[in-house]
Amino acid sequence: MRNALILLSCAMATGMSAQEIVSGTNWYDGMSIFVASKGNGQQTVLESRSEGESTTIVLLPVTGESGRYYATWVDAEDDTETTFEMRSLAGKRILVEHDGENVRRVYSETTKSLEAESRDDWEAMIVGRYESDAKNAKNVTIDNGKIALGKDKCSYKTLMFNGLPSGVVEIAGKSEWAGTWMVEVTTEGVRLASCRQDENVGFEKDGKRVLDLRWADRSKSRWAFASARVLNSGIYRLSPEVLRLMRNAIMAAHGYSFESTDLKDYFASCGWYRPAESNNIQLTDVERLNVLLIQQMEKEKTAK
Secondary structure, three states: OOOHHHHHHHHOOOOOOOOOOOOOOEEEOOOOEEEEEEOOOOOEEEEEEEOOEEEEEEEEEOOOOOOEEEEEEEOOOOOOOEEEEEEEEOOEEEEEEEOOOOEEEEEEEEOOOHHHHHHHHHHHOOOEEEEOOOOOOOEEEEEOOEEEEOOEEEEEEEEEEOOEEEEEEEEEOOOOOOEEEEEEEOOOEEEEEEEEEEOOOEEEEEEEEEEEEEEOOOOOOOOOHHHHOOOOHHHHHOOHHHHHHHHHHHHHOOOOOOOOHHHHHHHHOOOOOOOOOOOOOOOOHHHHHHHHHHHHHHHHHHHO
């Protein structure tokens, strides 16, 4: 992590477009939508509201450095001093928050609602072709609201809670698989566990059915989305094991050769993996930033 800011600088080197934060713009961090407004003097305020509670960040421009801000979190338990830097990446403006050593969070400018943004992030992690040991669902394809389980063509809906995915989907159609399922991203693919709604804890597994799906598309990485889109706090749902694998899959996409036996064996079994002649690989801007974000999430989960 000590080279985080060097990597960040490299990741942001191309296509950089530092501009001011405009009042009324919305910024999404994977958990909330923050609305920008004018504060006192040169200050800019980012504020999110959820269930009557608000989170407020006050940004003060760094003198002589356009698009760079000192940040203060109002009434926050964590008093770590952070800096926000505006960049243009993958065709959109983002604010990168770091503490001088670690990238902590990314905020993407958006015109979408929290529900639309967070649903897109969640479903990007589960779409794809899978296989299972279930008699009537040997082959499974998940594709943005549609799910084919063997011969059954169904639809599914991601259930939301306070604008965020609950980790539960509702499968509809004439199928034995119709019902409510808790979804877990695993190192092999996706696990579906039948569940029921409880008035106290939301959803809980009912212990009746489990469907383990293994990634089946040998021409494409299970983790390709981590190279294509900027990640954010939404990856908190993933386990440390999945985060580690996803981070290294970004490297593997460029042919990186691994020393760890488990990683070496895993990627050797992937049809898309082609070892490069050397480990002097070049990640894209999005990939460099995502590696830093995943590392920070791994650090936070390990500390708990």
